[in-house]
């Protein structure tokens with residue numbers, strides 16, 4: 001059985017649902033200038049510099065699904081499904097429009113306070129990500145994003161304000177969304193324009209170090225302000241499979257896994273693992289670790305480990321057929337089916353990933369993203385029969401239940417990605433839908449924004465009501 005207080009719910013990110021990008025004093029952020037269309041990946045990765053919007057592109061995050069103005073209606077729908085928990089993120093630029101101000105923007109603080117109060121009124125526990133892929137443009141222009149050590153101070157200021165103002169309202173926090181993604185999409189993950197090839201590794205690991213230190217500081221500040229809060233890290237997870245039993249394939253899978261574990265090793269154990277120190281040494285990378293950094297990392301490890309899980313990845317020593325995925329590619333796994341976007345579907349992989357993480361860290365885990373991006377068809381009567389989504393989620397729930405009930409993994413909760421349709425991070429589309437709630441909006445930003453319940457809405461409500469016992 002899952003624990004009685006298991007946190008069922010859904011997860012969103014400010015930039016993918018709020019919209020209202022330029023109201024009530026909000027500043028411009030990297031996420032506001034990542035366009036839909038063929039240039040998206042180049043901008044996300046920083047290869048195509050984009051520091052302000054132009055009139056040749058459409059920027060879906062600017063309007064998104066307008067949750068900024070509709071959050072009451074949306075939270076009411078979450079409550080109707082019985083959500084125990086709602087994972088969401090803060091838009092940094094609502095709180096500090098430029099990022100380096102001394103004083104926060106009160107209008108931005110007031111907005112989130114109302115959102116948290118609304119959640120509490122409806123018995124929903126907010127789980128808040130301090131930054132989900134967002135960084136003020138001003139910090140990118142002036143300081144070059146996270147490659148600059150000063151970012152740690154700006155982030156500390158943000159964290160201090162949030163922990164102080166929302167004391168008593170928010171008990172679960174995450175420091176950085178999918179912290180490992182910065183290695184793959186530096187503009188989105190770390191507010192960085194693409195470094196020269198020769199400098200790339202150095203700058204990326206420099207930025208990673210700064211985020212890791214900032215995360216540890218936030219953990220310390222949060223615990224000082226309110227010792228009862230629980231602060232977690234967040235990994236884009238998914239086990240690596242060797243394509244064959246050839247030792248070279250197995251070794252490659254291990255190396256790829258370590259590139260991800262590196263972040264959580266530091267956040268959970270409090271020090272750089274030996275393999276990472278050696279890798280930095282080999283590449284002559286000096287990340288500028290200070291004695292204070294070492295102490296902060298050591299003394300402020302996370303309370304729990306959260307992660308997104310969409311798929312496993314398969315790697316081969318020899319180039320095989322590529323498969324797509326969230327941010328990093330692998331080789332196609334011949335044993336797995338794929339989503340319409342080419343992401344492999346692997347419920348057992350979730351059980352494997354849970355075991356891997358629990359064995360490694362022995363800390364409570366939290367699945368904070370999982371789901372199927374799919375095309376939905378609205379029937380003439382307005383209904384959406386999304387049995388494919390139900391099937392996907394059912395199998396993943398069975399898999400994590402097995403990890404808990406048969407393997408003894410300590411799991412705090414499960415928040416599916418995008419309980420309400422929102423803008424895709426990878427593609428900028430609206431048509432890649434994850435929701436239980438349909439939103440009338442298309443890839444070009446047209447539509448009424450009206451919300452409606454899909455079949456999966458009623459299914460998930462039953463799942464939550466029965467604490468995961470009733471899955472049919």
Ligand code: BGP
Nearest residue numbers: 013178326373423424425426427
């Ligand atoms: C994760 C991100 C989310 C989310 C999800 C689904 O990497 O944390 O922000 O969007 O992936 O990805 P996509 O939107 O590309 O389908």
